[in-house]
Amino acid sequence: MKIATQTDALSRRLGDKKAVEIICRAGFSGIDYSMFPMNDPKCPLLGDEMPALVDSLKEIAKRYDAVFTQAHAPFPTMRKEDEDYNKFVFKAIVRSIEIAGRLGVKNIVVHPISFVANRTDFDLNYSFYQRLVPYIDEYGVRVCTENMWGHENGKFVCTACSSPSDFRQMTELLGSERFGACLDIGHCGLVGFKPSELIRAIGKEYLCALHIHDNDHTSDAHIFPFNGKIDWADTMSALHEIDYQGDLTFEADNSLVSCPDSFLQTAECHLHDIGLALLNMMN
Numbered sequence: 259m260k261i262a263t264q265t266d267a268l269s270r271r272l273g274d275k276k277a278v279e280i281i282c283r284a285g286f287s288g289i290d291y292s293m294f295p296m297n298d299p300k301c302p303l304l305g306d307e308m309p310a311l312v313d314s315l316k317e318i319a320k321r322y323d324a325v326f327t328q329a330h331a332p333f334p335t336m337r338k339e340d341e342d343y344n345k346f347v348f349k350a351i352v353r354s355i356e357i358a359g360r361l362g363v364k365n366i367v368v369h370p371i372s373f374v375a376n377r378t379d380f381d382l383n384y385s386f387y388q389r390l391v392p393y394i395d396e397y398g399v400r401v402c403t404e405n406m407w408g409h410e411n412g413k414f415v416c417t418a419c420s421s422p423s424d425f426r427q428m429t430e431l432l433g434s435e436r437f438g439a440c441l442d443i444g445h446c447g448l449v450g451f452k453p454s455e456l457i458r459a460i461g462k463e464y465l466c467a468l469h470i471h472d473n474d475h476t477s478d479a480h481i482f483p484f485n486g487k488i489d490w491a492d493t494m495s496a497l498h499e500i501d502y503q504g505d506l507t508f509e510a511d512n513s514l515v516s517c518p519d520s521f522l523q524t525a526e527c528h529l530h531d532i533g534l535a536l537l538n539m540m541n
Contacts, residue, residue, distance in 0.1 A: 260505045261533035262288025262327050267511035268522065270295075278315050282322035284526035286533075289319060289326045290507050291361060296332035296350045304353060312360050326361040328467055328507050329354065329399075333369040335386065352393050359397030365467045365504075366399050367440045370418035370428070372406040383418055384431055394436045402440035402467050403428060405456060407448050407478070414448040422451060422459030429464040438466030442509070443493060444486075447475040453488065454496035462500045470536070471510035480512040483532050494539040502540075506533055 263286055268277030281289055295301045302311060319325060331354040337343050351368060358366040368390070370383045383403070390401055405425050408417040419425040419439075429439045439460045446453045457465065472486030473479035483490055508529055517525050 259503070259537070260286075260288035260325075260327055261530060261537065262286055262290050262505050263508040263526070263529060263533075264290040264292045264330070264511060266292035266294060266330075266509075267514045268526075271519065272522075274311070274315055275318060278318045279322075280523055280526055282319060282324045283523060285530040286526075287324050288328065288505050288507065289324060290328040290330065290509070291315070291326055291358070291363065292330050293332055293354045293357065294330065296354055297334075297347055299346065301350075303357060304350065308353075308357065309360070312357055316361060326358075326363050327365075327505050329358040329361065329363045329366040331355070331366055331368040334372075335369045336371045336373075338373065348389070352390070355390065355393045355397050355399055355401070358399045363399055365402050365438060365440065367402045367404050367467065367469075370403050370406060372408060372417035374408040374410050374415055374417055380428060380431055383428060387432055387437060391436060400436060400438050400466060402438045403432070404440045404469070405442050405445050407445055416449045420445070420449045420451075422455045425456055426459045426461075426464075429460060434463055439464045440467035440469060441465060442469040442471075443488060444469070444471045444473045444478060444480060444509075447473065447488060448478060453493040457493070457496040457500060457502070462502065465500065465502060465504065467504050468507050469509035470506060471508065471512075480510055482508075482510045482513040482529055483536065485513070490536065491539060494536055498540050506536060506540075508533065 265277040296303050331351045405419045406417045407414050419428050441456055443453045471480045472483045472488050474486050
């Protein structure tokens with residue numbers, strides 16, 4: 259089991275290469291490559307320079323004996339009544355799966371279609387994910403769906419895969435050969451569930467990946483653990499109970515936003531130490 263974190267905030271500020279270097283120097287053995295900028299047609303990863311860019315990132319990680327373990331596709335996966343965007347982003351998602359395969363990533367998170375009005379429309383998401391099967395097979399990467407949330411009348415509400423039963427149903431429908439579940443720990447409490455409830459519902463067979471971060475159950479804060487209201491002892495105990503076999507991957511970059519550049523390395527080292535603490539709680 260590796261401790262990993264995302265490139266997102268560091269990449270936006272310093273570029274991908276420096277982000278990977280900082281993460282590796284902090285002691286992380288795994289890297290989660292955030293491909294959020296690919297929802298912009300101008301993103302270099304959509305151009306001819308992609309192979310060279312990706313290979314350079316792999317080379318940096320290799321120097322530190324680290325590997326790319328996880329990735330995140332661009333989102334939103336679909337917008338209502340915006341066919342131009344939907345056609346573009348599907349191609350970008352396919353490209354992100356190709357990049358994940360090139361990086362040697364095991365799991366790439368692809369958000370489900372999460373319209374509030376379609377929260378129980380499993381056929382809509384099943385059809386979308388099935389369109390990815392040829393690319394999953396070609397590039398050898400497992401696609402993970404994620405528990406999401408929405409807003410309705412000023413409140414957080416369930417959307418795709420939000421509840422324990424819905425998440426389990428979606429993962430069973432997709433099957434475990436090509437697909438899996440990425441549990442976003444912070445999203446659980448926003449819609450009234452404990453992370454441990456979803457962990458037990460999904461189970462070892464389908465739970466392949468995590469997004470670890472904290473919040474106060476009133477905003478999707480994405481901050482470092484132990485700074486919010488999530489019960490980490492209960493969460494890690496549930497992961498131990500199901501014999502979770504994936505990595506501990508942070509998606510807590512909002513804690514970095516206010517840090518000056520000179521403090522980012524220290525902050526990432528602190529996050530790695532939090533990972534060690536969580537691993538000890540799990541064991």
